[in-house]
Amino acid sequence: MLLGAIADDFTGATDLCSMLVRGGMRTVQLIGVPGPDDVPPDADAVVVALKSRTAPVGQAVSESLAALEWLRKAGARQFFFKYCSTFDSTDEGNIGPIADALIGALGCGFALACPAFPTNARTVYQGHLFVGGMLLNESGMEHHPLTPMKDANLVRVLSRQTDGTVGLVPFSTVEQGAVAIRRTLTGLKEQGRRYAIVDAVSDAHLMAIGEAAEHHALITGGSGVAMGLPANFRRAGLLQAAGDPSVLPPMGGHAAVLAGSCSRATLMQLGYARDHVPVFEIDVMANADPAALAEGALAWVEGKLGDTPVVIAASAPPEKVAAVQARFGRDAAGALIEDAMARIAAGLVERGVRRMVVAGGETSGAAVARLGVRSLRIGPEIDPGVPWTHAEGSGPAVRMALKSGNFGGTDFFLKAFQV
Numbered sequence: 001m002l003l004g005a006i007a008d009d010f011t012g013a014t015d016l017c018s019m020l021v022r023g024g025m026r027t028v029q030l031i032g033v034p035g036p037d038d039v040p041p042d043a044d045a046v047v048v049a050l051k052s053r054t055a056p057v058g059q060a061v062s063e064s065l066a067a068l069e070w071l072r073k074a075g076a077r078q079f080f081f082k083y084c085s086t087f088d089s090t091d092e093g094n095i096g097p098i099a100d101a102l103i104g105a106l107g108c109g110f111a112l113a114c115p116a117f118p119t120n121a122r123t124v125y126q127g128h129l130f131v132g133g134m135l136l137n138e139s140g141m142e143h144h145p146l147t148p149m150k151d152a153n154l155v156r157v158l159s160r161q162t163d164g165t166v167g168l169v170p171f172s173t174v175e176q177g178a179v180a181i182r183r184t185l186t187g188l189k190e191q192g193r194r195y196a197i198v199d200a201v202s203d204a205h206l207m208a209i210g211e212a213a214e215h216h217a218l219i220t221g222g223s224g225v226a227m228g229l230p231a232n233f234r235r236a237g238l239l240q241a242a243g244d245p246s247v248l249p250p251m252g253g254h255a256a257v258l259a260g261s262c263s264r265a266t267l268m269q270l271g272y273a274r275d276h277v278p279v280f281e282i283d284v285m286a287n288a289d290p291a292a293l294a295e296g297a298l299a300w301v302e303g304k305l306g307d308t309p310v311v312i313a314a315s316a317p318p319e320k321v322a323a324v325q326a327r328f329g330r331d332a333a334g335a336l337i338e339d340a341m342a343r344i345a346a347g348l349v350e351r352g353v354r355r356m357v358v359a360g361g362e363t364s365g366a367a368v369a370r371l372g373v374r375s376l377r378i379g380p381e382i383d384p385g386v387p388w389t390h391a392e393g394s395g396p397a398v399r400m401a402l403k404s405g406n407f408g409g410t411d412f413f414l415k416a417f418q419v
């Protein structure tokens with residue numbers, strides 16, 4: 001294991017995994033902190049997916065430390081703390097406290113922090129984070145329900161979350177390349193800074209930052225800054241070119257799609273799917289019992305399973321969602337539908353489905369938990385940020401694509417089964 005990463009949420013972990021696979025590293029995502037007896041997977045990079053972004057800070061720190069400890073024992077040579085490219089956090093944390101704890105445990109005293117991901121229009125200039133053409137605090141993120149980002153100056157934001165001090169590697173230095181960046185990072189560390197926010201507005205910058213951090217014990221950032229890391233391992237002769245790292249074991253079995261996301265992209269994908277394959281809509285207004293909802297969907301599936309995917313959807317447009325939430329309450333409605341979808345996922349696997357797309361972050365989490373999935377080996381990308389994965393755990397192995405609600409093109413639910 002070359003790289004051991006800790007991600008503060010589930011879909012963010014997959015995003016990082018995809019980046020590493022693109023760089024030629026065989027990558028496995030683990031769900032939650034592995035147990036002491038869990039055998040490390042045969043992979044160049046392992047990403048432990050936690051739910052530490054919005055967890056209470058004490059729990060976020062202790063889980064991150066436990067993940068670090070396991071990755072160290074498994075032999076990882078370098079560590080990565082992955083957070084969102086919009087630096088999702090509050091003044092209480094959890095980015096600062098987790099990074100402080102990891103730096104303390106590793107005894108490295110210093111880490112760079114770079115959430116930039118120019119491909120997704122997240123750039124950092126003079127320490128300020130932009131989303132597209134907007135400063136972070138004018139991008140809509142200032143209204144986020146859990147982690148409202150009201151300040152775009154990341155030096156200030158991170159300073160509020162740590163008792164260490166935060167410096168900056170500005171654009172003018174980053175533009176000069178890896179040697180200049182490395183020199184500045186070393187200088188900041190020697191001055192006693194614990195962190196350096198690093199500017200980046202292009203992939204070339206990310207590659208140079210990665211190269212500059214070749215010997216850092218810990219790197220923190222979005223998935224973008226991981227772009228340069230595979231090249232370091234390759235240059236050091238540690239990463240052998242052993243064929244395409246995204247090749248997964250062959251998998252037959254029936255095909256199905258479960259959609260629990262109500263995001264715009266998913267609704268478009270459902271509209272497209274309706275014209276091409278059988279689609280079943282779950283109606284919580286007609287029946288609010290998750291077991292009965294699952295039974296109804298699984299009865300409908302009878303005789304339809306095969307190579308052509310069946311689609312089962314709870315997804316609904318905003319006015320319908322509002323009506324459901326008015327009746328049951330927002331959280332209860334979400335939990336009820338997630339429970340039904342998770343039962344359906346299990347029922348489908350019992351009926352021989354082995355290739356499954358799940359749309360929606362929370363919905364994916366519920367399905368994966370119900371199926372007892374512990375690890376996802378990352379395969380080929382269907383659309384940017386959504387790879388097929390080989391899911392293993394307590395049940396039979398399943399090919400799964402876990403799609404964050406707004407990801408994927410209109411034909412995603414059909415295209416997935418052609419990749």
Ligand code: ADP
Pocket residue numbers: 260261262263314315316320321322324325333334335336337338359360361362363364403404405406
């Ligand atoms: P996304 O990735 O788009 O945010 P999630 O799965 O994370 O999707 O979140 C969608 C939430 O909406 C889930 O909790 C799901 O159970 C809930 N949901 C799905 N369909 C409906 C519906 N018809 N009415 C109300 N809530 C719904």
